[in-house]
Amino acid sequence: MTTLQERLDAGDVLIIDGAMGTELERRGAEMDGAAWAGTAMKSQPEMNGAIHRDFIEAGADIIIANTYASAPHVLRHAGVDESEARELNRLGCAIAHEAVRVSAADREVYVAGSLSSFRAGLHLDTLPSEAEGRASYRAQAEALAEGGCDLLIAEMMLDPVISPWAIEAAVATGLPVWIGLSARVTDGRVMGFHQYADDPFETVLDACLAFGGQAAGIMHSDIDVMAPALAALKARWDGPLFAYPHSGHFEMPHWRFDCVITPEDYVTKARGYLGMGAQAVGGCCGLGPEHIRLLKQKLPTRGTAK
């Protein structure tokens, strides 16, 4: 078995999957009002697995289990207690592993567990206290490790206070950790993606990169923001880089797909990320199997980084 670190060291370009949550929505799944896709491994296990298989068959080297919105402090608002929350996280990993077993018998596909800054119902009043947040991320990270993940991805790291709790918990498992940062541009300045305070992106980076990690990247950010955000990240991070922006926009309570970039145009953008040194690219919200398939077909298998 070739490890992810060996693939990175060899300079291979790795393809990350596309979105799970918005793809569930696109296929008609009913989303939870508080936890969005966070309970779909139980309510929609077949669709969850089918999406993983579609991404693997499209060429993804890394698939991300559907645990983005499944931290215990989020699921609590959906009526799920901590023990069931751990069970759901393990189930999300099991569905991803089963998809690999079925669809990637002849090649290495890595399963990532996701922890994120998602807040229940997207309400500010569902932000956890420090004690609850730290305990919740620890419990989720342990469940993802028990679920046999090859790596953990901290997604939508967007602020200097809560996001680092998720990263610290992920790193404590001893698994490889990828740090996925989200940015916006306001008045020409790159800022952390969150809306409840204006933190310069550099402040978010300093807080989120303090724990180390195997790779860091920009994800769940507008395509227009990717270049300045990657440049800011590169100024503070020497390790491998990844990139998976979103396309379209969120309009409570659903993702709008009417202005999603075409797969052809997205390949051009992704070449730009490789040119900036990214070694792994994929898609976040709005980007589906057709985007990933064209990345796999069109991008070089070796990068320019390192």
Ligand SMILES: [Zn+2]
């Ligand atoms: Zn996203």
